[in-house]
Structure formats: C-alpha cells, structure tokens
Amino acid sequence: MYNGIENITICDHPLIKHKLSVVRQTTTGTNEFRTIIEEIAMMIGYEALKGLELKYEEIETPVEKAVCPFIAGKKQAIVPILRAGLGMVNGMLRLMPAAKVGHIGIYRDEETLEPHEYFCKLPSNIDQRAIYVVDPMLATGGSAVEAINFIKQHGGKDIYFLCIVAAPQGLEKLHAAHPDVKIFVGNLDRCLNEKGYICPGLGDCGDRIFGTK
Numbered sequence: 001m002y003n004g005i006e007n008i009t010i011c012d013h014p015l016i017k018h019k020l021s022v023v024r025q026t027t028t029g030t031n032e033f034r035t036i037i038e039e040i041a042m043m044i045g046y047e048a049l050k051g052l053e054l055k056y057e058e059i060e061t062p063v064e065k066a067v068c069p070f071i072a073g074k075k076q077a078i079v080p081i082l083r084a085g086l087g088m089v090n091g092m093l094r095l096m097p098a099a100k101v102g103h104i105g106i107y108r109d110e111e112t113l114e115p116h117e118y119f120c121k122l123p124s125n126i127d128q129r130a131i132y133v134v135d136p137m138l139a140t141g142g143s144a145v146e147a148i149n150f151i152k153q154h155g156g157k158d159i160y161f162l163c164i165v166a167a168p169q170g171l172e173k174l175h176a177a178h179p180d181v182k183i184f185v186g187n188l189d190r191c192l193n194e195k196g197y198i199c200p201g202l203g204d205c206g207d208r209i210f211g212t213k
C-alpha cells in the first residue's frame with residue numbers, strides 16, 4: 001500500500017535497493033546490468049504473485065497423507081513493453097514458466113516525451129488471463145498508460161504493472177488513468193529531470209540492456 005492506495009505497492013526491500021544501486025552506476029557493464037535487471041524483476045514478481053489463488057489436493061508424503069496447497073492455475077500472460085521490458089521477462093518466467101508472453105512496442109519521442117506504438121501481439125484469450133505488464137522504467141507514465149489502454153481494448157481485465165524504478169509523477173498518472181491496475185514498483189525515485197529522465201534513475205534502460213548508443 002502506498003499513500004493509502006491499495007493497488008500500489010512499493011517493494012522497498014534491501015536486496016532490491018542494493019541491486020538497484022549496482023545497476024545505477026555508470027561503471028556497470030551490459031552483461032551485469034542485464035543479469036541484475038532480471039534478478040530484480042524476479043523479486044518484484046515474487047511480491048506481485050503473493051495473491052495467487054491456491055487449490056487443495058490430497059497427496060502422500062513419506063510420512064502420511066496430507067491435503068496440501070498447489071497453485072490453482074489461472075492462465076497468465078507476461079507483456080513486456082519493448083524494448084527495455086524484455087529485460088524483465090526471464091525473471092518473471094522463472095516464477096511462472098507456463099505463462100504466455102505478448103509484446104507491445106512503444107517508444108517515447110525524445111523531444112515531446114509522447115509514447116508511440118509500433119508493434120503489438122498479445123496471447124490468445126487475453127480476457128481470461130492475469131496479465132503482468134513489465135517495463136523497468138515508469139517515467140512520465142505515458143508508455144505504461146498507452147500499453148494498458150491497448151490491452152484493455154483487447155479485453156484484458158486482470159492487469160498488473162511491474163516496474164523497477166518509478167518517478168512520482170509517472171506513478172500518479174498511471175494510477176489515475178487505470179486505478180484498477182495493481183502496480184508494483186521496485187523503488188520510488190525522486191523526480192524527473194527536464195529531459196524526462198528519472199533521477200537518480202539508471203539512465204536509458206533499453207540502451208543499457210542491449211548495449212546500444
């Protein structure tokens with residue numbers, strides 16, 4: 001819960017904070033950056049999956065029969081916002097290997113900061129799935145709002161948004177546009193600068209994951 005809002009969780013975990021400090025550093029290279037982004041994604045995913053439904057089945061342990069909980073098996077979809085969201089997919093798949101993966105391509109115009117969509121492919125039966133939209137950076141919030149608008153237009157209802165770093169204005173914008181979406185944030189950073197970068201942030205996450213620029 002954040003500022004009394006049920007649907008916002010700031011993970012605020014020392015392991016995430018430590019790993020985030022490593023990826024924030026300019027001296028961290030592409031390989032280590034990618035690995036740590038995947039690890040942080042798994043930790044945020046662990047938090048986001050706390051509400052998974054369980055079903056009970058009778059099993060036999062070496063000692064006795066017992067009625068034990070198993071994941072109930074609601075269909076799931078992981079939807080990264082390209083490109084940087086791809087860096088979180090493997091971490092999420094480690095937690096839910098049977099999930100289907102969709103893709104939404106959105107880039108932010110460097111001058112206007114407006115989001116532009118260029119690709120979309122969602123798994124079938126999206127209306128019946130728990131949908132985990134992943135993008136490491138929630139800056140102005142424009143890309144996340146646009147991606148979720150699109151998913152809702154295609155019937156998505158049970159939607160989660162997971163990011164590694166958020167700026168306060170992006171978080172507010174996303175929650176205002178989609179109050180039903182359950183938002184999980186690794187760390188809430190201080191602000192955006194005049195170029196729309198999160199401060200202190202970690203720079204251009206897509207470029208750092210893929211070694212471009």
Ligand code: PRP
Nearest residue numbers: 082083084107108139140141142143206
């Ligand atoms: C980054 C990031 C988000 C977006 C966040 O993507 O991965 O998608 O910016 O900014 P916003 O909240 O202000 O919309 P970018 O446009 O740099 O594309 P890339 O991942 O392909 O580098």
Ligand code: URA
Nearest residue numbers: 139197198203204205
């Ligand atoms: N996108 C990024 O990759 N980094 C920021 O700080 C803001 C948007």
